[in-house]
Amino acid sequence: MIESVEIDDRIEKCERILEADPQSQIFAALADAFRKKGDVQKAYEICMQGLRIHPDYASARIVMAKIHLVKGNYEAAWGELEKAIANGGRTRAIDMLEAEILIRRGRKHEANLIIRNLLATDPDDENVKNLISLMEDETIVGGKSDEDMTSLVALKPEKDRGRDLTLTNAINMLKVMPRVLGILAVGPDGLVLDGRFEGAIHKEEFAALSKGIFDAIKVASEKLHFGTGREVLIETQSSKIWLFAAHKYLLVVHARDDVSLGALRLKIHDLFSDVVI
């Protein structure tokens, strides 16, 4: 009851602000309040109208993703989440929302990888515990057990993890590391084999250009008899691009300039040394 009063109060305040300034970004808070109150249709209309004026407002995209989630439009929720990441970057809240959407879409293995990382950074986070409960409920309701989930929820020791990793799983696990913007596995033809990527540039273009850079360095190294390049790290003022030549693909890791290279190297070694494609 108290919560309901608080929400009504919030709605009233937000409406007053929006009335005074129809261009205000308060629409996102208003829509979220209506969502919490249970009026999903009203929330949807307000958020949609606001996004027409502020299409790049990441917080509003998150609210819209949550609205779609309640309505059961999981694909649309995923689309909004991607826009939120592209506009505002990745946060813990986004990781949690992503895990929830993945659970609802039945992709529990990927959700579990994210949850593992969330748990590793804050084991007492109640929201993460709720996600685990949700995943367990979904499994029971779905009537079938998810092998990946069972094995991963048990939180196996780190040393055993690599043995059952696919390229997709390894990429997903690396992607949740702080300040990692994207990971791509690029084939010999420069096409994306797999990957998770955020940012303004398309992953296909990033992959092709990264492959071009790696090949150019490889040619220059071989020409001067320095041997074949296996690993290239490029640091610019804004970001770091790390290229690793694997057996059948080039692994491209794009990260913010303040990423911890030592931790990233260890993680890459841990995850990708046993990956087979």
Added chain:
Amino acid sequence: MGKSKSDRNKDKFQMAVVYLTEYTGVRGAVVADGEGIVIATSGQASFDAEKFAAFAIAVKTAIEGPLGRIANPSLEHLSIKTGRDWITVAQSSEAFLIVAADRRADDLLNVRISRSLEMISSYFKERYPLIIPRERAGKSTKKLEEVHV
């Protein structure tokens, strides 16, 4: 009889490369200008400074186009590991610092590389302040008006 000005200048760059080649696993180090001309070098007898300077320019030229499309085009640091070598190309002010080391050399070599870059950069700033673009001269750079206010 004192050293000539050009000898003193050369000594400062020389100090930066010698500081690097003192480190275990480093085969050689070069300071080269923007056109690949060797300014200072230190290393083993077999270390071919001209070759490494040419390599740095070739690589920078080859990658700056695609790099500009996916990231900030101003390359600061490039590290290449082959089966045997670890080659670092770092840009400081108007010069390149190229370091060739054994692939297995300790990662702490990066700390020395950073220090050498600082030596080169501070010397450039002190000696040639007008040729260093403002954005490369560091965030603390102030406009003349700001200095006088």
